[in-house]
Amino acid sequence: MRKTLIAIAAAALVAAPALSENISDPEEILTARHGYMLLLANQLAPLGAMAKGEMPYDAATAARAAASLAALASVDTSMLWAPGTEEGAIEDSSALPEILSNTADREARFAELTTASHTLSAAAGTDLEGLKAAMGAVGQACGGCHKQYRKSE
Amino acid sequence: MRRILAALLLLAFAALGLFWFVTRPTPLPADALDGLTPNLANGEQVFWAAGCAACHADAAAKGEAKLVLKGGQRFPSPFGTFVAPNISNDPAAGIGGWSALDLANAMLRGISPRGAHYYPVFPYASYTKASLQDVVDLRAFLATLPADATPSAAHEVGFPFNIRLSLGAWKFLYLDPAWVVTGDLTPEEERGRYLAEALGHCGECHTPRGALGGMERARWLAGGPVPGGKGNFPNITPAKLTWSEPDIVEYLTSGFTPDYDSAGGHMALVVENTAHLPESDRAAIAAYLKRVPPAQ
Missing domain, CATH: 1.10.760 (Cytochrome Bc1 Complex; Chain D, domain 2)
Incomplete structure (x- = not known):
């Protein structure tokens, strides 16, 4: 048992530098950030399809998606906003430099998304009308940040 | 020679007359809103449909702050930078003192209560198609919104676009209610x-x-x-x-x-x-x- 622990610790030590090297590379961080946004979109997809009437309302599916969204929204994303990943510094980034530096406001906006997602997860499992009503606040949380910190196309 | 001079003078007068005719502000008739009574609930719907707050409230405003129409957003254009004015309910800084007819002239004709042309950055080229009933209802709703004393900033528009009379010609060309x-x-x-x-x-x-x-x-x-x-x-x-x-x-x-x-x-x-x-x-x-x- 002790040997196993030592082996794990040794492996962790070896792995640690590689890991920190990965997350300091702006390309990797940008890929991770875009992936994170895609994860959010994936959870929104069934909720939106139900709101639009493209998919029959199913309380369990809706509640699961909304709960996943809430979980994702409360993840610490600070490492995704590292210097060198802003628009202009790297290709395919549309993040204005302000979102990297305005840490407090950025975190407040993610907190807003978390709150709205929790409300959505409570409402989504109840009925379709509740789901539709709660989608608005989630959209506003996304849009509020995008309108301020994302470069317009 | 005298005849040519007279003809030229006549032509100049005719041109001036045409210029005046084309560029003069043309407000609505004074009785345009007679018989219309405001519906506050519809006025709120008109407020959101017309998007007043999108330009006249602070861009970062949320919730109740979106109802403070103090102006200040900047709109760059090839003609200069326009600054959204205060249209809050303040009687001096905003439009608290306006009648429904004042608002109708602003929205449908692009004319201020004193008869000056507004720049078409204010979307009267679209609002000109609005119904007078909706304007009356909107007037009533705007009167329920907060007053804010922030003075309106001047537009940063250079010559010749700062000659407001020329906007009459713009309206002659583009203000089309069809x-x-x-x-x-x-x-x-x-x-x-x-x-x-x-x-x-x-x-x-x-x-x-x-x-x-x-x-x-x-x-x-x-x-x-x-x-x-x-x-x-x-x-x-x-x-x-x-x-x-x-x-x-x-x-x-x-x-x-x-x-x-x-x-x-x-x-x-x-x-x-x-x-x-x-x-x-x-x-x-x-x-x-x-x-x-x-x-x-």
């Missing part, structure tokens, strides 16, 4: 047309503008460059906007695109307004957009 999309429309499509072409003033950004800044009706909603900035307003005619009607409704409700990206830039502010409309109105806008002639 609908752009015509034909056999359903009542829902007509409602959508009213919301999109009049109150929602979609064309002000999404329709390309000519050299003098008038909307090119032949390329209605076909998109174009952002004035004084980078990027483009997207083409939202059926040639490019292939979203389904429920997709459009969802976008105008929560801001989510069919890929679950969200609206950004000024469009996020637009969605903050359309989100307040009844779903039937958002569906009407979607139905209308499907009837717009496709333009590449």
